[in-house]
Each structure stands twice: as structure tokens, then as C-alpha cells.
Amino acid sequence: MTFASRFQDKNIIVTGGASGIGRATVIRLVSEGGTVLAVDRNADGLRETLELANSVADYGGGARSVLASITDEIEVRHVVQDFVREQGGLDVLVNMAGILRSTHTTETSFEDFMLILQINLGGTFLFCREALPFLLESQGNIVNAASTSAFFGHAYMAAYSASKGGVAALTQALSREYLNRGVRVNAVAPGGIGTPMVVAQAQAFPEGTDFSLYAHLTRPDRQLGEPQDVAAAIAMLACEDGAFINGAILRIDGGTHG
Numbered sequence: 001m002t003f004a005s006r007f008q009d010k011n012i013i014v015t016g017g018a019s020g021i022g023r024a025t026v027i028r029l030v031s032e033g034g035t036v037l038a039v040d041r042n043a044d045g046l047r048e049t050l051e052l053a054n055s056v057a058d059y060g061g062g063a064r065s066v067l068a069s070i071t072d073e074i075e076v077r078h079v080v081q082d083f084v085r086e087q088g089g090l091d092v093l094v095n096m097a098g099i100l101r102s103t104h105t106t107e108t109s110f111e112d113f114m115l116i117l118q119i120n121l122g123g124t125f126l127f128c129r130e131a132l133p134f135l136l137e138s139q140g141n142i143v144n145a146a147s148t149s150a151f152f153g154h155a156y157m158a159a160y161s162a163s164k165g166g167v168a169a170l171t172q173a174l175s176r177e178y179l180n181r182g183v184r185v186n187a188v189a190p191g192g193i194g195t196p197m198v199v200a201q202a203q204a205f206p207e208g209t210d211f212s213l214y215a216h217l218t219r220p221d222r223q224l225g226e227p228q229d230v231a232a233a234i235a236m237l238a239c240e241d242g243a244f245i246n247g248a249i250l251r252i253d254g255g256t257h258g
């Protein structure tokens, strides 16, 4: 399949670029001409992403990477500022890095609860904060990773669901705050996408899980979505096609949560 050149001359940061939806997004944006910096803490995954992305790069696009943790305030600042210094600006920020853990709430330590909030919500906040001054200059936009768990409640995932509800609220608050200043802020809310996170989760439900609680959240044919399905939606939100979409949380789950 060939794509358009919607991201030609656009400078883009994608967190979580070493795996799953983040990787598919790097590949998609580079194939449409974007200059993409993939950020992740997984060096091997980043290497593989760059190989895949640069083999389909088109319209002058290309990918590079940086190893960083999205919860390290100083690192995040350097990642954004160094990229802007090298490229001369920033047009799009895609926040896809995140973690998922499932436990019975009565067995969840406060430390684990806060870790999930720190990465999924805190890391998203840090990248938004550091990128916004440059996005104001370019009149750019942000796409965050919420989740169907934010709105439909996923059993044994209280911390994860709370973190994604936070991302949804953060997205809408920022979209409102910057409404008159030319920066759009949207989120995708995926559900049941076949990525390493979801494959690992299938084996990681806690003992005593009542799987009937998931029956209404799963397609009858058990089909999962592809990371590319979400990447395509992220590309639409982040380019001119999405110019009048702001503060939206776009559910991408094949209809399972309808």
C-alpha cells in the first residue's frame, strides 16, 4: 500500500516507539514523509523499529531514536530540546509509551499503583509540557494514548484504568487551554489491539480472575485489531485531515465497547 505525503517536512516525536502501536506509528509517519524521533527505554526494540521504518521511508522522511525514560523530567526536557535544536522545530507529539499490569485491587501495593500513574499519566504530562512551547510556535498538535479502560472499566486494572482516565482528562483540559492558541490535543482510546502488551497480558491475569467480566469487551470471534489500525487513526488526527478535530478521544476497538 502507498500512502500520501501528509507529513513531509514535519518533525515528530513518538514515545513508546520500540513496540506495538508506537512502532506502527513511527513506520506510518515516516512512510508519509515525516522526520520522526522514536523515544523508548527498550534499545533493541528501537533498533528494530528504525530498520523497519527506514526501509519504507518516503517523501524525504526518516526515523531516528533516543533511549530515554518518559518519567525522567530532565531526560524528557533534553530529548525535546535536542530534537528541536537539530530539526529547527517540532510539529507533532505522539505519546504512546505506557505499561499495563493487572492485579486484584486488594493486593495492589500503593507503590505499584503510583508507578502506573507515574508512567502512563506522568510521562504523558511531562512530554506535553516540554513540547507545548515548540508546538505553539509551529501551531502543531498532540495525540495521546488513552484506552477503552478509561471509560468502560476493566476488571483487575484499576490503576491502569485510572491512569488512562487521567490521560483522557489531561487531553481534554489541554485542548481547552490551547483552543485559542492554535495547538490541537487529541487522544486515541484503543481496545484489544494485538501488541506485545496485550499478548503478555493474556497470560498475566491474577489467580482467581473471573473472565466472564471480559465477555462483553471481547469480539465474539476474539479477533484483535492490528497496531497499524491505530497508527492510521493517529496519522489522521495528527495531519491536516484532522484540522477541525480537537479534544477528541477516538475509540478504536472494532466496536467491542459500543
Ligand SMILES: NC(=O)c1ccc[n+]([C@@H]2O[C@H](COP(=O)([O-])OP(=O)(O)OC[C@H]3O[C@@H](n4cnc5c(N)ncnc54)[C@H](O)[C@@H]3O)[C@@H](O)[C@H]2O)c1
Pocket (backbone or CB within 6 Å): 015, 016, 017, 018, 019, 020, 021, 022, 039, 040, 041, 042, 045, 068, 069, 070, 071, 095, 096, 097, 098, 099, 100, 119, 123, 145, 146, 147, 148, 189, 190, 191, 192, 193, 194, 195, 196, 197, 198
Ligand atoms: N494494545 C492495546 O490494545 C491498547 C489498548 C489501550 C491502550 N493502549 C495504550 O497504547 C499505548 C501503546 O501500547 P502497546 O499495546 O503498543 O504496548 P507495547 O508494550 O507494545 O509498547 C509500549 C512501549 O512503551 C515503552 N515504555 C513503557 N514505559 C516506558 C518508560 N517509562 N519510558 C520509555 N518507554 C516506555 C515500552 O518499552 C514499549 O516499547 C500504551 O500507552 C497503551 O497503554 C494499548
